[in-house]
Amino acid sequence: MGHPPIKRYFAAEQIRVAEEATGRLLADGVLMRRAASGLAGAVAAELRSRHGAVYGRAVTLVIGSGDNGGDALFAGAVLRRRGVAVSAVLTAPDRAHAAGLAAFRSAGGRVVDGVPDTAELVVDGVVGLRGTGPLREAAAAVFAQVRVPVVAVDVPSGVDADTGVVHDPSVRAEITVTFGARRIAHALAPAACGRVEVVDIGIDADGARVEMLSDRDVAEGWPLPGPASTKYTQGVVGVIAGSDRYPGAGILCSAGAVAATSGMVRYVGSAAATVVDHFPEVVVAPDLDGAGRVQAWVVGPGAGTDDAALELLRRVLATDVPVLVDADGLTVLAHHPELVVERHHPTLLTPHDGEFERLAGRSPGHDRLSAVRGLASALGATVLLKGKVTLVADPGGEVLVNDAGNSWAATAGAGDVLSGIAGALLAAGLSPRVAGAAAARVHALAADLAADGAPIGASELARAVRPAVRSLRAVR
Numbered sequence: 001m002g003h004p005p006i007k008r009y010f011a012a013e014q015i016r017v018a019e020e021a022t023g024r025l026l027a028d029g030v031l032m033r034r035a036a037s038g039l040a041g042a043v044a045a046e047l048r049s050r051h052g053a054v055y056g057r058a059v060t061l062v063i064g065s066g067d068n069g070g071d072a073l074f075a076g077a078v079l080r081r082r083g084v085a086v087s088a089v090l091t092a093p094d095r096a097h098a099a100g101l102a103a104f105r106s107a108g109g110r111v112v113d114g115v116p117d118t119a120e121l122v123v124d125g126v127v128g129l130r131g132t133g134p135l136r137e138a139a140a141a142v143f144a145q146v147r148v149p150v151v152a153v154d155v156p157s158g159v160d161a162d163t164g165v166v167h168d169p170s171v172r173a174e175i176t177v178t179f180g181a182r183r184i185a186h187a188l189a190p191a192a193c194g195r196v197e198v199v200d201i202g203i204d205a206d207g208a209r210v211e212m213l214s215d216r217d218v219a220e221g222w223p224l225p226g227p228a229s230t231k232y233t234q235g236v237v238g239v240i241a242g243s244d245r246y247p248g249a250g251i252l253c254s255a256g257a258v259a260a261t262s263g264m265v266r267y268v269g270s271a272a273a274t275v276v277d278h279f280p281e282v283v284v285a286p287d288l289d290g291a292g293r294v295q296a297w298v299v300g301p302g303a304g305t306d307d308a309a310l311e312l313l314r315r316v317l318a319t320d321v322p323v324l325v326d327a328d329g330l331t332v333l334a335h336h337p338e339l340v341v342e343r344h345h346p347t348l349l350t351p352h353d354g355e356f357e358r359l360a361g362r363s364p365g366h367d368r369l370s371a372v373r374g375l376a377s378a379l380g381a382t383v384l385l386k387g388k389v390t391l392v393a394d395p396g397g398e399v400l401v402n403d404a405g406n407s408w409a410a411t412a413g414a415g416d417v418l419s420g421i422a423g424a425l426l427a428a429g430l431s432p433r434v435a436g437a438a439a440a441r442v443h444a445l446a447a448d449l450a451a452d453g454a455p456i457g458a459s460e461l462a463r464a465v466r467p468a469v470r471s472l473r474a475v476r
């Protein structure tokens with residue numbers, strides 16, 4: 001077995017603590033040499049894969065005022081000795097890392113005023129863990145001219161390591177090479193970071209609170225029928241969605257639930273006849289009294305925001321089974337937050353940005369991590385904030401992240417499918433955080449498979465849920 005499958009992401013302070021725990025290794029510059037050697041190896045590998053060789057290629061470093069630049073300069077010295085033509089632009093010439101600059105110069109590295117036209121790769125060593133705000137003027141002017149791939153040291157400069165906020169301007173990297181453990185920005189700003197490579201420098205970071213399930217985690221945790229399973233033991237999910245006016249939400253939400261697991265789906269609401277037309281396996285009832293037992297409820301998509309909807313939401317949240325609230329249910333909840341605040345059973349809220357704003361009284365803004373944690377803590381419920389990067393936060397601040405990697409699911413009704421999938425997983429016994437993150441992964445994969453390069457509607461996405469689960473299981 002190699003690395004543990006779950007990916008963990010650390011705050012800058014946690015990395016600092018881990019570095020300090022190495023004592024002399026840090027003080028004597030051993031950590032930095034290890035970091036630089038790993039960085040040089042990654043740059044060399046990239047040159048080889050792009051140009052077939054390392055010797056004779058041309059790389060330019062862009063250097064700031066701290067140890068991030070030190071990493072790049074020491075790596076430049078290593079590359080120079082391997083026959084690479086390495087130059088460096090110093091954006092703060094008086095404050096460049098002194099030992100790194102000396103090593104770079106003595107290896108034959110040249111200091112230049114701007115990135116030469118001959119550069120085939122640029123290394124971003126402007127700022128790392130201590131960066132705040134956007135790229136400053138000198139570095140921004142240099143990167144504005146760069147047309148070749150960028151390898152970022154630790155984090156792309158201008159991207160906040162702890163929040164993943166991508167400031168403007170900032171560096172957009174093809175590859176980010178980091179040290180010892182992943183930073184939170186790597187999960188939250190995947191488009192700016194590109195491919196992330198972790199160099200082992202012999203530190204042990206601890207206590208990650210931001211994590212990402214691997215495909216293997218999702219596949220292994222996905223509920224499948226076993227030898228002793230019955231329709232009941234796999235979890236019955238109740239769907240309260242859609243209405244005469246919006247029957248589609250009931251159909252799509254049921255579609256997600258039916259496809260996700262082999263447990264049973266019950267439907268409650270006025271679109272019952274239409275839902276059964278589409279899915280004869282769904283057991284329907286016109287109202288809650290006739291619904292029968294479930295192991296989890298999904299309530300809200302297209303279900304209306306009137307007094308009857310409020311009453312239904314109140315009754316569902318008063319049960320002791322896990323409840324997922326989405327869409328119209330969230331709008332109702334925004335006026336009655338006490339319904340979840342006072343609830344002591346697993347609860348998953350799945351807002352998009354607009355619904356988040358209704359619930360929280362402000363938009364998630366750029367720092368989505370703090371925003372989602374804040375709302376989860378305030379409401380005492382798990383909150384899944386939708387987006388290309390979906391964040392699922394528990395009230396205690398633990399967060400699972402999912403990067404969809406595509407935007408095909410940005411289509412009407414896709415959210416209804418997501419809540420159906422997540423609801424089925426809740427009914428099967430997954431925790432709200434894992435159910436939300438696993439559903440988001442399969443949903444994104446289903447969108448990608450269904451789209452295959454062309455736009456899709458939510459029905460096609462729902463039909464691809466099974467192929468998506470199958471493909472995750474195939475990579476185990």
Ligand SMILES: NC(=O)C1=CN([C@@H]2O[C@H](COP(=O)(O)OP(=O)(O)OC[C@H]3O[C@@H](n4cnc5c(N)ncnc54)[C@H](O)[C@@H]3O)[C@@H](O)[C@H]2O)[C@@H](O)CC1
Pocket residue numbers: 019026029031032035036064065066067068069071126127128129130131132133134135136139153154155158179
């Ligand atoms: N100390 C060590 O032994 C190790 C350090 N590491 C490297 O050291 C980095 C951290 O180094 P530092 O603590 O010196 O901090 P940085 O190199 O991240 O930042 C240095 C300075 O940049 C300035 N700055 C902040 N925001 C800026 C912006 N937007 N534009 C321009 N300048 C800005 C600040 O004045 C700050 O003092 C890590 O990211 C990593 O690359 C790694 O080599 C691992 C080992």
Ligand SMILES: [K+]
Pocket residue numbers: 068124125126127128152153154155156157
């Ligand atoms: K950097």
